[in-house]
Amino acid sequence: xxxxxxxxxxxxxxxxxxxxxxxxxxxxxxxxxxxxxxxxxxxxxxxxxxxxxxxxxxxxxxxxxxxxxxxxxxxxxxxxxxxxxxxxxxxxxxxxxxxxxxxxxxxxxxxxxxxxxxxxxxxxxxxxxxxxxxxxxxxxxxxxxxxxxxxxxxxxxxxxxxxxxxxxxxxxxxxxxxxxxxxxxxxxxxxxxxxxxxxxxxxxxxxxxxxxxxxxxxxxxxxxxxxxxxxxxxxxxxxxxxxxxxxxxxxxxxxxxxxxxxxxxxxxxxxxxxxxxxxxxxxxxxxxxxxxxxxxxxxxxxxxxxxxxxxxxxxxxxxxxxxxxxxxxxxxxxxxxxxxxxxxxxxxxxxxx
Ligand SMILES: *Cc1c(COP(=O)(O)O)cnc(C)c1O
Numbered sequence: 598x599x600x601x602x603x604x605x606x607x608x609x610x611x612x613x614x615x616x617x618x619x620x621x622x623x624x625x626x627x628x629x630x631x632x633x634x635x636x637x638x639x640x641x642x643x644x645x646x647x648x649x650x651x652x653x654x655x656x657x658x659x660x661x662x663x664x665x666x667x668x669x670x671x672x673x674x675x676x677x678x679x680x681x682x683x684x685x686x687x688x689x690x691x692x693x694x695x696x697x698x699x700x701x702x703x704x705x706x707x708x709x710x711x712x713x714x715x716x717x718x719x720x721x722x723x724x725x726x727x728x729x730x731x732x733x734x735x736x737x738x739x740x741x742x743x744x745x746x747x748x749x750x751x752x753x754x755x756x757x758x759x760x761x762x763x764x765x766x767x768x769x770x771x772x773x774x775x776x777x778x779x780x781x782x783x784x785x786x787x788x789x790x791x792x793x794x795x796x797x798x799x800x801x802x803x804x805x806x807x808x809x810x811x812x813x814x815x816x817x818x819x820x821x822x823x824x825x826x827x828x829x830x831x832x833x834x835x836x837x838x839x840x841x842x843x844x845x846x847x848x849x850x851x852x853x854x855x856x857x858x859x860x861x862x863x864x865x866x867x868x869x870x871x872x873x874x875x876x877x878x879x880x881x882x883x884x885x886x887x888x889x890x891x892x893x894x895x896x897x898x899x900x901x902x903x904x905x906x907x908x909x910x911x912x913x914x915x916x917x918x919x920x921x922x923x924x925x926x927x928x929x930x931x932x933x934x935x936x937x938x939x940x941x942x943x944x945x946x947x948x949x950x
Contacts, residue, residue, distance in 0.1 A: 605671040606664055609694050613661055616693060620647060625770040626910070628874055628887075631946055635903035636894045637776055640871070640886075640910045641767055644879065648686040648713075650838075650912035654763060655756070655790055656686035659746045660694070662755035674699060674743030678730035680787070681710035682838055682912055683748050688719030699743075701734040703727040707837065709916045727833050728842050752790025753847035763791060764798035767907055776905035780897060781855075783809045783890045783908040785839030785882045786818050789848025791909070796852035807854040811889035814861050816840025818848060822856040835930070836864050838882040838911060857892065859885045865921050866937030867891075868914065873947070878914030881921045886911070891944065 599607070623645045628638040646653035663669035674697045677687050684700035691698035698719040702711070703726070711721050724733050731749070738745035756762055764782075771777040782799070784792045796808040812819040817831035821844045834840025841848075859867075867884030871877070886908040893906055920926050927934065 602670050606667075606669075609664055609669070610661065612693055613657055613664075613690070616690075617657065622766055622770075625767065625907070626875055626877075628871075630894065634894065634898055636897050637774065637905040638890055638894060639771075639779075639905065639907045640875065640883070641763065641770075641907060642877070642910045643763070644877070644910050644913040646686075648689045649916070650682040650686065650880075651763070651791060651909060652682040652686040653689075655683060655748060655752055655788070656690050658755040658757075659687070659748060659751055660690045662751060663744055663746060668744045669694075669696070671695075674738070674741040675746060676734050676738040676741070676743050677701065677746045677748060678734035679748065680727065680730075680837055681706045681714075681916075683788075684719060684721075685710055685713045685717070687746060688714045688717035692718045697743075699734075699737055699741075701730045701737065703730060707916055707920055709918070713916075748788050748790070749841075749845040749847060751847070752788035752845075753793040753849060756790060756794045758794050758797035759801055762794050762798060763909075764795040767795075768802075768804070771905070771907070774905060776903065778804055778905075779806050779907045780902065780904035781807050781809050781890070781893050781906045783811060783886050783893065783906060785836075785885050785909075785911065786810050786812065786816075786848055787839045787841065787882075789818075789845055792853060793847060793849045796849070800852065808852060809855040809857065809889055809893060810853050811839070811859050811864075811885040812856055813840040813859055813864060813885060815842075816858075817842060817844055819856045819858045821848070822850045822853060825850065835861050836881045836885060837917070838880065839885060855893075857889050859888045860937075862932050862934050863888050863937045865927065865932060866934040866941055868921060869934070869938060870941045870945070871910070872914065874945075875910075877910065878922070879910050880912040880914055880917055882911045883909065891941070895944075 643651035813836040867887035
């Protein structure tokens with residue numbers, strides 16, 4: 598006889614797997630570059646998940662990790678520290694499983710994300726400072742007898758790097774391309790989970806693809822990668838989803854081949870250029886990805902090495918109408934995108950203003 602609480606866990610895992618079966622894979626979109634460049638650039642469109650970002654994969658993995666680890670049961674309150682997107686996806690899965698969900702988010706989180714978390718039945722607790730989210734989430738989990746999903750520690754543990762992940766999907770979708778083994782894959786690092794999973798998968802299956810990370814101003818990751826120090830801290834990033842004030846445990850510097858700091862004005866310019874070329878408006882971390890990808894494209898051209906680069910569309914711009922897509926919001930923060938936009942348009946051979 599299976600006891601009722603064990604039966605609930607078995608059913609919850611079945612629910613998560615059924616959700617995955619109902620969902621389609623995300624597209625790999627080709628970003629048009631001049632053909633004589635002999636480099637192909639692709640965006641894996643992670644914004645097309647049911648909850649609108651690459652955190653859909655992570656949230657599913659974190660719930661499974663908690664369930665198979667015996668930490669989540671029918672009456673468990675589930676808690677997370679998040680800058681928004683993870684909490685949106687986790688609120689969706691908590692509702693699917695009938696669990697109470699509490700998100701601890703920084704006060705700067707976009708109102709659209711808060712609306713989405715609440716629409717899925719999640720509760721939001723805001724803290725003043727992005728470094729305060731961890732302690733507050735732990736505390737709430739302790740006082741409610743709940744479970745702290747802890748994306749920043751668990752992202753690279755909960756995701757299987759051998760198979761069934763974003764990397765396996767990318768390689769499958771490249772099968773019929775001119776350059777099916779990309780020279781580079783470019784991603785940002787928030788938890789570090791995505792770049793860790795892609796890099797581990799690449800090594801495990803014997804590909805030569807190198808992993809590059811775009812790091813925003815104010816993030817600790819570039820320096821931590823360069824110096825090998827895990828104890829460093831920084832002021833914090835203004836690009837939602839990527840860059841951290843401390844080195845998270847899911848960020849694995851040893852599997853990353855290149856880290857580049859990207860100014861915020863360039864990231865936001867990149868976001869607009871992606872919109873112009875793909876017809877889909879992304880969030881700012883996708884702009885950071887474009888900037889690093891284009892630098893690597895130029896390097897491949899200089900080195901006369903044809904090939905391909907894959908990067909990610911992480912989420913959609915609709916979440917950021919009042920911020921990154923709002924010119925007075927940018928001006929009040931002293932962010933100037935115009936010189937970067939002009940430079941990018943010139944580089945890509947599109948109209949200049
Ligand atoms: C989380 C996030 C990232 C970075 O992904 P990680 O796997 O956490 O490193 C990039 N962009 C957006 C919009 C995100 O929410």
